[in-house]
Amino acid sequence: MIAARMLLLFVGGWLGWFGISALFDLPPTDLDSVAIWFAGGILLHDAVFAPICAAVGLTARHLLPRTWWAVTACGAICSVALVLIALPVLDRGEGMPSNPTILDRDYPVGLAVALILVWSLVFLAHAVAGRSRRARAHHEIPGLRSP
16 A cells, blocks of 8 residues: 555656656746646636535535435536536537548537436446345344444
């Protein structure tokens, strides 16, 4: 366990240094742009995204049964990641008409299919867990608790 943590620490430190050293090669105007995007990303996350996630999470905890919390959180995280990855290409249309191989797919349909798959798996996981709970409850001896 300690060896794995040390390896992760080493790899993370090396990747951090690699990223920082790549910044040293940039001209000052590009560094200004990087700093603005970096600060903007932090502000956007802390002022908009994090409060929305907290509000949605608290609301879901009040609306959903306890047994749904874990699988729903997993589905929500996957959905947010898929949407954030797809945002840059969702409304690009033809992309570059001079090169039809760029953005050559129907990205909104692809996103919809991926989200349907994610939430189908969420409901499947809930159904399997519910069936497992019912089977355990059916086989328990009254008065004894399962570990």
